[in-house]
């Protein structure tokens with residue numbers, strides 16, 4: 001029988017399958033960070049259990065750590081963050097786990113370093129106590145975010161109880177117009193299909209647009225599958241994937257790599273495989289996207305305007321729009337390009353890889369950040385940071401007046417002290433624009449790295465196609 005890529009990976013990992021019950025699946029890779037792991041380790045300790053496979057488990061500090069240059073423990077902003085950090089360090093020592101700490105050259109946001117180090121490989125099941133684990137699916141992985149009690153379960157058993165999700169195919173066709181990126185595609189897809197479209201499903205993204213995306217771009221897309229409500233996002237591995245993985249430190253090397261590639265080539269969904277749901281999106285004529293509201297589906301073209309709630313017939317939706325406009329401090333009909341920004345954040349597991357920084361730097365080169373705009377570039381990993389410095393990107397940003405930071409989640413979630421103040425407006429390359437996400441009362445507009453950099457220079461949103 002023909003199978004989808006998800007079915008193939010699922011079937012290869014099922015340990016116990018009883019009809020009508022959740023299945024037990026084997027987990028190949030477990031990534032752990034400081035926010036969702038303390039209670040899981042405490043649970044192991046309380047019952048005298050060990051980590052089942054320390055070799056398959058990697059820990060990293062990313063959410064609570066400072067990103068200021070030359071960071072030290074003294075830069076940690078509060079007691080809670082400090083406790084998260086020291087607890088992670090203690091747990092890694094006690095349970096014999098590899099930890100990429102603040103000083104490690106391999107440190108970075110968990111979803112950036114997995115693929116970057118070759119820890120994320122096609123055909124794997126991968127989990128992390130973090131919703132954006134879907135990012136890893138870009139390499140042909142079944143990667144899901146789990147809760148803290150599940151983190152404990154995986155640590156102890158290397159297995160997970162899972163109800164088998166449904167499958168969805170989103171085919172994206174067309175050549176990406178100049179000035180648009182995977183981020184614009186992700187926002188456009190969510191704008192078109194809604195933030196709930198993926199509920200209960202694993203989305204496999206396919207079609208010519210996706211085939212032509214780099215691995216970085218595919219990661220941006222899979223990262224935001226969560227914002228479409230999905231359990232996971234995936235892209236079938238191909239030559240682009242194999243070239244990306246080759247030579248990465250934790251990836252198979254030499255003959256083993258060739259054997260692995262032969263196996264990975266079998267993973268793609270069979271041509272006649274049936275999905276539970278199928279959607280098609282065309283990106284011909286796509287414009288750079290800017291969110292105006294408080295969920296990623298509240299999005300429009302940079303050439304557009306803030307929608308008028310009065311034109312919405314569904315009363316609930318109308319109310320939602322009204323509330324969003326109020327929170328965001330926007331008026332109906334206002335041109336997107338007239339919206340001024342106070343802060344620009346280029347970072348997060350959505351858009352802080354090398355390709356993202358290169359695209360942003362193009363718009364910062366030889367320019368100056370607008371007066372009164374605070375602009376931050378927070379590379380996704382210390383490796384991205386190092387290469388960006390070697391390539392001269394860091395100099396471009398610094399000379400333009402951007403702060404050049406060390407790696408971490410930073411202002412994506414404001415857990416480390418990098419935050420917006422009440423009413424402050426931000427162009428952000430992250431994935432969530434919920435109320436208070438970047439700080440209480442802060443206003444977030446999601447955009448691509450190029451759009452963010454251009455907004456930093458202009459002081460308001462601009463259509464980068466005009467530059």
Ligand SMILES: CC(C)[C@H](C(=O)O)[C@@H](O)C(=O)O
Nearest residue numbers: 035036063129130131132413
């Ligand atoms: C803090 C963490 C648990 C959270 C998540 O699960 O995604 C964070 O990474 C986020 O992006 O909101």
Ligand code: SF4
Nearest residue numbers: 132348349409412413
């Ligand atoms: S960068 Fe943002 S979205 Fe990604 S893991 Fe960190 S907090 Fe979550």
